[in-house]
Amino acid sequence: xxxxxxxxxxxxxxxxxxxxxxWVLRDHLDLPGTKYGCGxxxxxxxxxxxxxxPVRSCTLPVSAALGRKIVxxxxxxxxxxxxIQQAWIEHEVPQCGYCATGMIMAxxxxxxxxxxxxxxxxxxxxxxxxxxGTYARVRKAIHALADAPVTPAARRS
Amino acid sequence: xxxxxxRREFLKVSAALGGGLAxxFSFPVASAGAVGASATEVNAWIVIHRDDRVxxxxxxxxxxxxTFTALAQLVAEELDCDWAxxxxxxxxxxxxxxxxxxxxxxxxxxxxxxxxxxxxVRKAGASARAMLIMAAAARWRVPAAECTAESGVxxxxxxxxxxxxxxxxxxxxxxxxxxxxxxxxxxxxxIAGKPMHRLDIPDKVLGKPVFGVxxxxxxxLHASIAQCPVFGGKVTSLDAGEAQRMRGVRKVVREESFIxxxxxxxxxxxxxxxxxxxEWDTGGNGNAGNQTIAAMLRxxxxxxxxxxxxxxxxxxxxxxxxxxxxxxxxxxxxLSHATMEPQTCTAWLKPDGFLEVWTxxxxxxxxxxxxxxxxxxxxxxxxxxxMMLGGGFGRRGAAQDFVRQGVAIAKALPGVPVKMxxxxxxxxxxxxxxxxxxxxxxxxxxxxxxxxxxxTTIACPSILKVLNPAALSKDGIEPSAVRSFxxxxxxxxNQQVDYAMRNGHVxxxxxxxxxxxxxxxRECFIDELAVAAGKDPVEYRLAMxxxxxxxxxxxxxxxxxxxWGTPLPPGVHRGVAVVDGFGSYTAMVAEVSxxxxxxxxxxxxxxxxxxGYVVNPDTCRAQAESNVVFGLGAILYQENTVKExxxxxxxxxxxxxxxxxxMPKVEAVFVPxxxxxxxxxxxxxxxxxxxxxxxxFAATGKRIRSLPLTHHDLREA
Numbered sequence: 001x002x003x004x005x006x007x008x009x010x011x012x013x014x015x016x017x018x019x020x021x022x023w024v025l026r027d028h029l030d031l032p033g034t035k036y037g038c039g040x041x042x043x044x045x046x047x048x049x050x051x052x053x054p055v056r057s058c059t060l061p062v063s064a065a066l067g068r069k070i071v072x073x074x075x076x077x078x079x080x081x082x083x084i085q086q087a088w089i090e091h092e093v094p095q096c097g098y099c100a101t102g103m104i105m106a107x108x109x110x111x112x113x114x115x116x117x118x119x120x121x122x123x124x125x126x127x128x129x130x131x132x133g134t135y136a137r138v139r140k141a142i143h144a145l146a147d148a149p150v151t152p153a154a155r156r157s
Numbered sequence: 158x159x160x161x162x163x164r165r166e167f168l169k170v171s172a173a174l175g176g177g178l179a180x181x182f183s184f185p186v187a188s189a190g191a192v193g194a195s196a197t198e199v200n201a202w203i204v205i206h207r208d209d210r211v212x213x214x215x216x217x218x219x220x221x222x223x224t225f226t227a228l229a230q231l232v233a234e235e236l237d238c239d240w241a242x243x244x245x246x247x248x249x250x251x252x253x254x255x256x257x258x259x260x261x262x263x264x265x266x267x268x269x270x271x272x273x274x275x276x277x278v279r280k281a282g283a284s285a286r287a288m289l290i291m292a293a294a295a296r297w298r299v300p301a302a303e304c305t306a307e308s309g310v311x312x313x314x315x316x317x318x319x320x321x322x323x324x325x326x327x328x329x330x331x332x333x334x335x336x337x338x339x340x341x342x343x344x345x346x347x348i349a350g351k352p353m354h355r356l357d358i359p360d361k362v363l364g365k366p367v368f369g370v371x372x373x374x375x376x377x378l379h380a381s382i383a384q385c386p387v388f389g390g391k392v393t394s395l396d397a398g399e400a401q402r403m404r405g406v407r408k409v410v411r412e413e414s415f416i417x418x419x420x421x422x423x424x425x426x427x428x429x430x431x432x433x434x435x436e437w438d439t440g441g442n443g444n445a446g447n448q449t450i451a452a453m454l455r456x457x458x459x460x461x462x463x464x465x466x467x468x469x470x471x472x473x474x475x476x477x478x479x480x481x482x483x484x485x486x487x488x489x490x491x492l493s494h495a496t497m498e499p500q501t502c503t504a505w506l507k508p509d510g511f512l513e514v515w516t517x518x519x520x521x522x523x524x525x526x527x528x529x530x531x532x533x534x535x536x537x538x539x540x541x542x543x544m545m546l547g548g549g550f551g552r553r554g555a556a557q558d559f560v561r562q563g564v565a566i567a568k569a570l571p572g573v574p575v576k577m578x579x580x581x582x583x584x585x586x587x588x589x590x591x592x593x594x595x596x597x598x599x600x601x602x603x604x605x606x607x608x609x610x611x612x613t614t615i616a617c618p619s620i621l622k623v624l625n626p627a628a629l630s631k632d633g634i635e636p637s638a639v640r641s642f643x644x645x646x647x648x649x650x651n652q653q654v655d656y657a658m659r660n661g662h663v664x665x666x667x668x669x670x671x672x673x674x675x676x677x678x679r680e681c682f683i684d685e686l687a688v689a690a691g692k693d694p695v696e697y698r699l700a701m702x703x704x705x706x707x708x709x710x711x712x713x714x715x716x717x718x719x720x721w722g723t724p725l726p727p728g729v730h731r732g733v734a735v736v737d738g739f740g741s742y743t744a745m746v747a748e749v750s751x752x753x754x755x756x757x758x759x760x761x762x763x764x765x766x767x768x769g770y771v772v773n774p775d776t777c778r779a780q781a782e783s784n785v786v787f788g789l790g791a792i793l794y795q796e797n798t799v800k801e802x803x804x805x806x807x808x809x810x811x812x813x814x815x816x817x818x819x820m821p822k823v824e825a826v827f828v829p830x831x832x833x834x835x836x837x838x839x840x841x842x843x844x845x846x847x848x849x850x851x852x853x854f855a856a857t858g859k860r861i862r863s864l865p866l867t868h869h870d871l872r873e874a
């Protein structure tokens with residue numbers, strides 16, 4: 001049995017230590033918001049936060065997540081919509097939406113470290129793949145978030 | 158979802174919507190029009206709750222293109238309800254069949270979602286509105302003509318009485334629908350034509366389980382499959398001993414053309430699948446490769462007596478008399494759709510003999526037919542739950558291979574729901590690819606450089622031959638293989654288009670804007686002719702487009718919006734193209750630079766579209782952006798290489814998708830002229846490759862006649 005901290009809760013799972021975190025989340029913890037896209041850490045659809053850092057969970061063995069805080073799209077906001085999710089709605093970012101959750105987790109990681117990213121920062125950090133081509137809106141939403149004052153409520157979420 | 162509708166109600170709405178009469182059907186007994194305790198089905202498209210919430214049923218699929226919202230906008234526009242209270246849900250394919258196909262087509266492709274259903278969905282909205290007014294008038298005992306309805310409220314002017322839709326929906330549902338309805342002039346639209354927020358986005362950003370791969374059912378198992386790497390191959394033997402002993406594995410399913418491992422999680426199923434030793438009969442295609450395919454196509458190009466897709470004037474004579482003859486050969490590789498969500502199907506053969514399927518499909522009805530056939534069940538015993546698609550682009554419509562597989566696996570585990578998902582590798586290597594093709598074009602110019610004769614020979618596999626052979630016409634001409642040549646809008650008196658269908662063993666299918674390779678060939682070749690004639694590429698095209706041709710309109714619009722002919726930053730060059738298709742007219746200007754190292758960079762794309770009407774300008778804009786990125790990958794580096802009968806590329810490391818850093822600025826200019834309904838899901842990809850490659854020629858003097866660009870050395874000579 002492995003003990004994990006997922007979205008602020010302790011969860012116990014009976015899985016192989018080498019099972020990638022993605023599959024533990026999706027198939028054993030019923031958190032399907034994190035997506036499988038490539039299985040080789042190229043596309044970023046599986047992005048979650050590990051101790052606040054975006055990681056690609058499709059190649060991360062669950063054993064590497066033990067004792068660390070895992071946050072998935074389902075836990076990004078304690079209540080209601082996170083401000084990034086709100087911006088994604090406001091700027092109509094997603095198309096099919098399959099890459100959107102990973103993209104949002106990557107953006108959350110970027111903005112946490114770098115509240116006012118330049119285009120070059122975005123290019124270097126937001127390397128997630130989107131087949132629908134929502135990139136212009138991803139960029140627009142991130143810049144809009146950087147320009148928007150972060151309210152205490154938003155900071156808490 | 159089981160919908161309760163009375164027989165009387167069903168006949169009424171069915172007749173109202175031109176569905177005809179059903180010969181037989183069975184529904185749970187319910188009061189007329191009631192859908193649950195607090196809602197009423199006013200007609201098949203519209204459910205109204207007592208609290209005025211309106212649910213619009215959507216028959217087409219949603220893969221990011223925005224049809225789910227646009228169709229709801231059209232219904233809500235005619236219903237004249239409060240948009241804030243509108244939600245949408247997918248119509249049930251099973252109910253669709255049992256109600257005599259009451260929702261029209263469920264097929265979602267060809268940029269048809271809105272344009273081919275706009276008429277009947279708007280009529281459904283208008284009809285429901287009239288019925289709601291009649292119900293209110295009846296309650297007030299006043300003539301319906303004295304009543305008006307707006308934003309979900311019916312008013313009787315003379316007595317200043319008001320009723321909300323939710324208050325009269327149950328009564329309205331019992332009335333006979335009007336025989337005729339008047340649709341609004343799009344000039345008066347309040348909900349349609351506006352950039353309403355998409356209805357499906359909130360759930361998607363929250364990570365809610367909306368996609369096919371997200372389905373979770375009690376006791377559900379997971380399956381991963383392996384198909385013969387060589388297309389069309391069959392299983393001859395397998396050794397699954399080791400796999401069967403692995404943790405979580407419940408069953409190894411052997412079918413004629415694939416092996417599936419079923420386990421309690423997908424990862425375990427996929428790990429075990431890697432341990433299954435499978436021997437395949439490759440069916441004689443194990444030696445096919447890019448060279449043999451090119452040879453097959455080239456043989457087609459030189460064949461005699463090819464069927465003609467167009468014949469105007471006397472091309473050989475005009476060619477012989479031309480002052481100058483220019484020839485070129487262009488080609489394109491196979492391309493995978495690479496939807497971000499791999500192919501998936503969850504199937505559950507229930508103890509009562511009913512089959513339930515959950516899948517990401519572009520055609521719920523086709524999925525149902527495939528599932529019924531695979532299960533050996535009548536259609537009435539099958540339900541398909543349409544999930545949101547993690548991308549479609551033509552992969553999940555006519556080809557329902559994934560549904561057949563999912564059902565075959567479920568049949569091997571009766572009573573147990575099984576979710577099958579392909580690995581990315583399986584998805585990349587078992588697609589229905591955009592056809593590889595080679596085209597030869599020969600042009601005759603007169604002394605002024607004017608195009609007087611054009612002879613095009615196309616060698617290209619047939620998509621219909623793979624996906625719908627019965628629909629192929631007797632003359633053997635595949636419509637998607639000849640498009641943009643057989644209907645070329647340029648006023649050239651002598652035109653001949655020959656088509657050589659050469660199929661090979663690689664399955665081909667509808668890849669966003671099927672036949673779009675031809676727009677690359679044609680519009681780059683026209684650019685070659687403009688250069689040969691010493692004419693400006695925009696002027697050269699305009700001179701060949703009749704007054705009033707909408708191709709002309711969008712070309713002029715894009716030239717103006719892009720500032721054609723105005724100075725550009727150093728090193729940046731423009732290219733232009735104009736192509737009609739999928740009901741719309743589209744012209745594009747690309748601004749491109751090529752670095753000293755030979756690296757192309759697309760900076761800005763300006764695209765002008767005339768789609769007749771624009772139902773949601775923001776989602777249409779998003780489709781322009783989408784087409785640019787989708788097409789850009791195919792221009793820059795994507796190709797599927799065939800070697801030893803199989804596709805070489807296996808994942809996103811060797812089949813690259815553009816990233817955010819490569820995204821050009823996209824400016825969409827809509828010039829809707831009305832009077833027709835064109836699409837948006839595909840048109841903007843048509844002029845992309847030629848506009849970009851024509852700009853590369855302007856930048857480097859190098860004519861790109863094959864893609865992707867990775868095959869070309871663009872460094873300064």
